Amino acid sequence: MVMMCYQTNNLVSFNNVKSIWVEEFQKSGIKCPVVLVEMQIDNPPKIAQNQLDELYASTAELYDEYKISCSAKEGDGITDAFYKVVEVWQNRAVF
Numbered sequence: 001m002v003m004m005c006y007q008t009n010n011l012v013s014f015n016n017v018k019s020i021w022v023e024e025f026q027k028s029g030i031k032c033p034v035v036l037v038e039m040q041i042d043n044p045p046k047i048a049q050n051q052l053d054e055l056y057a058s059t060a061e062l063y064d065e066y067k068i069s070c071s072a073k074e075g076d077g078i079t080d081a082f083y084k085v086v087e088v089w090q091n092r093a094v095f
Contacts, residue, residue, distance in 0.1 A: 001089055002034045003081070008069075009043040018055050033088045035066045037081055042071040 004021055007013040017036075025034070036056075056067070068084050070077030 001032060001085060003037050003085060004034055005037040005039050007040045007043075008038055008045040008047055009040055011046055014047050014051070014055070022055075033066060035068065035081070035084055035088060038067070038069040040071060040073070041069045041076065042074045 002025075004017050005013075006017045066084060066088055068077060068081045070081050072078060
């Protein structure tokens with residue numbers, strides 16, 4: 001189980017998920033559930049929707065429908081992110 005996190009207002013953070021972590025997973029052949037976590041949703045996003053769509057498409061086989069948004073500042077989605085991890089873990093297939 002992996003939580004890949006990126007900040008909505010930080011293009012470097014977003015690009016690291018896309019160009020470093022996703023590639024590492026694909027190269028390594030690791031097969032495990034991935035929860036993609038969009039953080040700091042309370043800040044104005046600096047990532048265009050088409051860039052997000054590209055990330056979702058490139059990681060589709062890694063995270064399936066497991067993506068969630070949160071804001072620690074506002075307290076939104078934090079508990080949901082961890083509940084999602086537990087849910088995915090409980091429903092996981094053998095990899």
